[in-house]
Amino acid sequence: MKVPSSIVPYIQVAPLALILLVFFGxxxxxxxxxxxxDYVNFQTVPAFMLYNYEEVFxxxxxxxxxxxxxxxxxxxxxxxxxxxxxxAYFLVFHVQSLLWKIxxxxxxxVPFWTSNIIRMISWIPVLGRNxxxxxxxxxxxxxxxPLDFLLFSDFSVIVAYVHLxxxxxxxxxxxSMARIDPAILEAAVDAGASRWQVITQIVIPLTKTGIxxxxxxxxxxxxxxxxxxxxxxxxxxxSAVYAMWNEISMLQYPSAAASAVILLIVVVLMVVAILRVxxxxxxxxx
Amino acid sequence: MAQYRKxxxxxxxxxxxxxxxxxxxxxxxxxIYILSFQGPTGGLTFPLNGVSxxxxxxxxxxxxxxxxxGSFTRSILLAFLVMICTxxxxxxxxxxxxxxxxxxxxxxxxAVASLVMPGLFLSLGIGLIxxxxxxxxxxxxxxxxxxxxxxLPFGLLIMFAVLSRxxxxxxxxxxxxxxxxxxxxxxxxxxxxxxxxxxVALFGFTLxxxxxxxxxxxxxxxxxxxxEIYAMTTTVTSPALYALGxxxxxxxxxxxxLSLGSIAIIQWRRGGRFRK
Numbered sequence: 001m002k003v004p005s006s007i008v009p010y011i012q013v014a015p016l017a018l019i020l021l022v023f024f025g026x027x028x029x030x031x032x033x034x035x036x037x038d039y040v041n042f043q044t045v046p047a048f049m050l051y052n053y054e055e056v057f058x059x060x061x062x063x064x065x066x067x068x069x070x071x072x073x074x075x076x077x078x079x080x081x082x083x084x085x086x087x088a089y090f091l092v093f094h095v096q097s098l099l100w101k102i103x104x105x106x107x108x109x110v111p112f113w114t115s116n117i118i119r120m121i122s123w124i125p126v127l128g129r130n131x132x133x134x135x136x137x138x139x140x141x142x143x144x145x146p147l148d149f150l151l152f153s154d155f156s157v158i159v160a161y162v163h164l165x166x167x168x169x170x171x172x173x174x175x176s177m178a179r180i181d182p183a184i185l186e187a188a189v190d191a192g193a194s195r196w197q198v199i200t201q202i203v204i205p206l207t208k209t210g211i212x213x214x215x216x217x218x219x220x221x222x223x224x225x226x227x228x229x230x231x232x233x234x235x236x237x238x239s240a241v242y243a244m245w246n247e248i249s250m251l252q253y254p255s256a257a258a259s260a261v262i263l264l265i266v267v268v269l270m271v272v273a274i275l276r277v278x279x280x281x282x283x284x285x286x
Numbered sequence: 287m288a289q290y291r292k293x294x295x296x297x298x299x300x301x302x303x304x305x306x307x308x309x310x311x312x313x314x315x316x317x318i319y320i321l322s323f324q325g326p327t328g329g330l331t332f333p334l335n336g337v338s339x340x341x342x343x344x345x346x347x348x349x350x351x352x353x354x355x356g357s358f359t360r361s362i363l364l365a366f367l368v369m370i371c372t373x374x375x376x377x378x379x380x381x382x383x384x385x386x387x388x389x390x391x392x393x394x395x396x397a398v399a400s401l402v403m404p405g406l407f408l409s410l411g412i413g414l415i416x417x418x419x420x421x422x423x424x425x426x427x428x429x430x431x432x433x434x435x436x437x438l439p440f441g442l443l444i445m446f447a448v449l450s451r452x453x454x455x456x457x458x459x460x461x462x463x464x465x466x467x468x469x470x471x472x473x474x475x476x477x478x479x480x481x482x483x484x485x486v487a488l489f490g491f492t493l494x495x496x497x498x499x500x501x502x503x504x505x506x507x508x509x510x511x512x513x514e515i516y517a518m519t520t521t522v523t524s525p526a527l528y529a530l531g532x533x534x535x536x537x538x539x540x541x542x543x544l545s546l547g548s549i550a551i552i553q554w555r556r557g558g559r560f561r562k
Contacts, residue, residue: 009390012382015375016438017393023431024400027411034414087307090300104304106546111311113492114538117515118531122314125321125528130331132317163310195296216402224404226499231519241406241499248410248503257414260407271402 035257044253052258062243062259066266069240072154072229073222073270076161080218081211083162084169088210089203092177093185105174112167120160120228127151127159152234160232161222168217176210177203212278216271223267240266319535322528330525341529354514354530361511362537364425364433365495371430372437372490373483379438380445381475397439405499408435413503424506432500437493441486448482481549488545492538 038047056062087108095101111119126132127150134146149155180203188198204211229239238246240263247256317332325336345354383390400408412432416423423429456478460470476483498512505513511534518527 009382009385009387012378013387013390013393016379016397016442017389019371019375019431019434019438020393020396020400023412024396024403024408024435027408027415028403030414030418031407031411083307086300086303090304094297094300107308108311110539110542111315113488113542114315115496115512115515115531115534117496117498117512117519118318118534119315121519121527122318122531125317125331126314128331132332135332163314166307220402220404224406224499226406226502227516241404244406244410245502248406253410253414256410260404260410263404264407267402267404 031257031260034254035261037254037257039252039254052255053262055255056258056262062262065238065240065243068229068237069223072157072161073219075158076165076222077215077218079158079162080166080169081215083166084173084214085207085211087166087170088173088177089199091174092180093182108170109167116164117227119164120231123156123160123163123232124151127156152232152236154233157229157232157237160228161225164228165218165221168221169214172210172214172217173207174210176207180206208278212274215274219270219274220267223263223270315535318528319532321525322532324525324528328525330523330528341525342533344524344526345529345533353509357509357511357514358533360425360508361495364429364510365491367426367430368433368437368494369487369490371434372441373487375434376438376441376445376486377479377483379442380449383442383446384449397442400435401439401443403435405436405497406502408432409500409503416504422506423504425501425508425510428504428506429501429510432504433494433497436497436500437490440489440493444482444486444489448479448485452478481552484545484549488541491541495534495538495541 034044035052036048036050038045038049038051091101091104091108095104124131128134129146129148129151131151133150134143137143138146184202184206185198188202193201224241225239226241226245229237230242240259244256244259244263247253247259320334321328321330321332322341323337323339324334324341325338326340328335379393383394409432412428413423416428421427452475456474457470460474465473496512497510498516501510501513509517515527515530515534518530
């Protein structure tokens with residue numbers, strides 16, 4: 001039997017499309033539908049009501065929660081962008097041997113393939129009251145009392161996020177910087193541009209796509225975070241996702257679904273805002 | 287050119303920055319690997335109170351630290367399943383996307399949306415569906431599907447990158463010489479793409495092995511390793527937690543070394559053949 005070549009792509013893409021449809025499309029619709037349902041005594045009852053959304057919006061807790069998460073994502077975004085830019089710039093423009101470039105790039109990416117939870121809790125013995133940083137500072141005589149703000153605070157939450165997610169900035173920025181023709185930079189230098197001008201007027205505009213993609217990764221990962229805030233803040237604050245998890249464990253599926261929909265809308269708005277600034281598709285094809 | 291390429295002060299500043307970044311990445315991880323060899327009387331922080339394998343032994347005593355062995359086996363099996371599905375399906379889809387076909391844009395956007403979707407949202411949705419159709423969730427159906435919504439888009443994006451560098455004239459040459467579609471795929475396309483396939487496999491394995499939110503509500507009665515570790519962070523206050531960290535990292539490193547090593551060997555052998 002000969003398969004007509006026009007339907008070959010459909011056969012090839014079918015498994016992926018089917019899996020995404022069943023395990024992404026249908027669940028997405030289900031959550032949206034359930035967010036309008038009612039729940040009585042831990043039982044979910046089909047209905048159409050906006051109560052779940054009213055509940056989320058009128059609770060001052062939600063606003064604080066989202067403001068905290070936004071604060072974390074902006075701070076983490078700025079730090080990861082700064083680190084990612086400098087690391088990628090070093091790898092692309094300063095390391096000259098290709099073998100070293102690949103090796104150092106792999107050194108940066110290997111942690112990505114290991115467990116996130118383990119990488120996160122590895123900060124506990126470092127930042128804790130009797131941790132390495134405090135021990136070192138005390139033995140150097142810089143402080144007398146251990147610093148308490150290091151662990152289970154905003155500080156440790158941000159450190160953990162930066163540790164987990166900087167990689168996405170490094171990889172995406174490396175990718176777009178590597179496509180810049182070094183001749184352009186040489187031309188700029190020959191024409192008398194300063195280092196700073198080369199960076200702001202050539203490198204940054206040409207790496208816009210990488211910056212946008214990296215930002216999307218970092219922002220969505222922070223907003224979708226489950227446990228980093230919970231564990232690294234010592235249980236003092238929680239993430240939007242963790243709040244949702246609490247509702248799920250109390251079997252309040254409709255209100256959890258409403259929180260999920262709101263979270264998704266916030267994340268999508270952030271992604272759209274980033275794409276507004278940089279048209280990734282145009283840049284990728286162009 | 288020489289002026290720009292000369293090692294200027296910025297090279298040294300950025301090199302120092304890079305070294306600090308690498309220390310920041312690896313330092314804390316090293317700390318817990320060392321601490322996992324803590325003596326039986328040692329605690330969660332330095333200094334080491336003797337050196338022992340005590341805490342690795344403690345992992346296998348079920349009552350104390352939960353079902354480590356069970357979740358470990360489950361995670362490895364699931365990661366292999368996810369890896370096989372991810373490689374097969376994203377390679378097929380990648381090949382399909384080389385041509386424009388009706389619905390290709392929609393499928394591409396669905397994949398991207400699936401990638402940025404908050405994991406617990408998806409977990410909740412799949413959990414609810416299984417509840418409605420009254421089928422118990424389990425790791426080899428619902429959790430497998432949930433993890434694939436995360437690994438398949440990754441695999442697809444890697445395939446895009448791999449295929450954009452693939453020279454189609456090899457394929458055309460094979461056809462001109464009378465190869466069938468199947469032969470072209472088997473003897474030309476797949477061998478050339480092989481290093482890329484290993485990369486997809488590495489991502490499939492490690493992303494699944496570490497997956498948390500999507501698995502949380504879809505895994506059913508038995509935990510996977512990340513869920514087990516998360517549970518331990520709240521109940522276990524001994525270096526056994528670090529020992530678990532060391533064990534999981536050894537598995538991750540084995541996967542990384544195996545895949546990167548085989549890519550290196552393939553590329554090296556190809557280079558050699560070209561030179562002859």
